[in-house]
Amino acid sequence: MSAYLISMSTFVGFFMILALALNLQWGITGMVNFGVAGFYALGAYTSGLLAVKLGIPVGLAILAACLAGMSMGAVVALLSMRLREDFLAIVTLGVGEIIRLIVLNEDEITEGPRGLRIDAQPFGTLVGPELYPVFYLGLVALCVVLTYVVCESIRRAPMGRTLRAIREDDVVAEVLGKNVFLHRVCIFAVGGFFMGLAGALYAHYVQNISPEVFMPVLAMFIWMSVIVGGAGNNRGILLGAGTVMVFLEGTRFIGDFVDVLDAEKMSALRIILIGLLLILTLRLRPRGLLPEPKFRVNSN
Amino acid sequence: MSLQMIINALVNAALIAPPAMAFSLLFGILRFPNFAIGGYITVGAFAAYTFNVVFGLSLPLAAAGAMAFTALVVWGTHIIVFRPMQEQSAITLLVVSMAVTLILENVIRFFFSSDVRGFDIPLERPWKVMNAHITPEQLQIIAWSLVIGVSLHLLLAHTRIGRAMRAVADNPMLAAIRGVNAARVTAFTTAVCGALFGLTGVFAGLDLVIEPLVGWNLTIPIFAAAILGGIGSPYGAILGALLVGLAEEATILVLPSTYKVAVGFVIIAVLLLLRPQGLFGTAEIKK
């Protein structure tokens, strides 16, 4: 049982990093990123391929994954800053899907649907196999904390507050000039950095990655975490990510009690319930469980 | 470009033109890109399947039944989900529409599983046209698509209710001031769109396969066609569909066929960055 809890908590950790990074992008720059799965995949495959095919040490591979995510973030931000949010969502969804298609298709390199087996693990040789899951959970928790601290700092910094205040208002943004634009690109890129990190951590944890994991549904789950938790509020995000994961995992247990349903039906039912949860949350509490505290104008 | 490619492009276009028109109409009312259309199309495909294979009706009857059923589903989701939330932000509505499509797809998956299915129709041999092939089903799709396009045009341009639909999509407040019952017109519009999505499901079942993801796979090409034609212009959507159909076929010349799906995304991205209003559109897509 405890092995299961450790494993689930680790997955919650990945979700939390993704959700925090997404909220950084959405909450500060106002840019909607539905291509989360693509950034996640980019991180996973960059780190995995570098470690497996080029023998690069795990630590460096993970760093490379972060940088890859960051570069992708910068490119996407540069190209699509002026789009209306819902259409930007479609474009970023496209970016994510194209990444997945490339991974699926170029299977000589990526092993595609067969799955890429990754043996290398951070500190894998130093920590024994019984302790390793706990160690990894600690590593992931550390990364969650790191991500949280960075995201909160950006959010509270003067530039963060300014950007949040004007994120919807292009006229003000234009008056303030190029400085603002570059800051938005940088912050979006930082979000990409952490998404790449989450991907790399995921890859070295499950040790076998294939494209089916990186479907658009994943973006929905992460967005759910952001929305249910309360967009803009980082603590709420953590709560949201936890809630969504608990819900996802919890519904697995129903299968143990209800024998009539096979795996496919269970899976379908879980997604239906999540979808309903999302719609109900947005109907009844559109600002989430822990909404963003009202913006107060005072001198700090 | 060979004749076979042109035929394939025409079939592709015929498949996505009616739903692209419907999407444009819906966008006029809802003011956001509605991802639920994927789910609607899947519902149409499986409804037709049920009428045809399970109840044994002929395909035309099954198609009519599917159109009616899908109209009901689209109208229902409008009343229950989208209308009560219409004041919320576009992104919230987008996420909700994705949830709706996921729910619809998975309800179908729950009852039908992910197995690939087909209609119960006599197997016909393709016809040879010069050195290309076309199946009778494909010809039917093209023909009916044309009929739908013309009918929709007649409805919108030459009937009172059609004019009201366009007016409400253009300026709902002004329509009310001039005495139009906007709620009723909107409900009618959703029903018409629903019928179109249902028909698309039937076509998809004929030309592609019947499986829960059939609608989702068509969603992006449909968006691309609508945006290319100019969101808000149902006529532009037809031209957009033709161009998307051609682009998809052209891509297969250079890239492996799995990348066909990416074509739609690339078209959308390029358009939104360079010319968001598409060919004939007027709606606001830039901030």
Add this chain to the structure above:
Amino acid sequence: MSETVLATRGLTSGYGKAVICQDVTLALSTGQIICIIGPNGAGKSTLLKTIAGVVRPISGSVQVAGREIAGLSAAQVARSGMAYVPQEANVFRQLTTHENLAMGAWGDPARTDKARARVYDMFPDLRSLRRERAGNLSGGQRQMVAFGMALMLEPQVLLLDEPSAGLSPLMVRQMFDIVRRVNAEGVAILMVEQNAIEGLRIAHRGLVMAAGRVAFEGAAEELLTSKEVSDLYLGTRA
């Protein structure tokens, strides 16, 4: 003996918790033009919107030819013989001029063709523009379409929100000529105008609103020559 064709009593309305119009009482008689003037934010547009049913009143009554209409929706008000021309977004940009006018006759489609012919007689320019999309017309032409739409079903009362807004001085003159002509045919007009001088010149009575309330009320010529009103609202003071 002229009768009251539109009356409000103690009309109060606003948006959400913000009260914009307070306790407005007025009466419009058959064949009369009342011009409402006042500084920005005085609640003039909101008053018109409330009468038209676009904004729900908080309290008070609105009667058209004796029938209570307060609280009815805009579409229901449209059937009461009163037509409202909003200041902005007052045409269907995607529809042609011809189709816009047809929308004006939505309540009684049988009269569409005849009514449209009448409107073309009144606005000859529109006849040549009838296949043009309203969105492609100039500001002045759009105003004519908006006006024409409202006139299709021969309303007893016209509510005009700043009919001269955004028009060139020549067009402003033309617009007010049309208002006068329409009024001469027996239509009562309640008009909000930023161009107070021109507005009061063609009106019979004037109403000055400030901070949501009726500040002055009287015959139009009196308001034109009243020193207080001219200093504060007509801009004769530098």
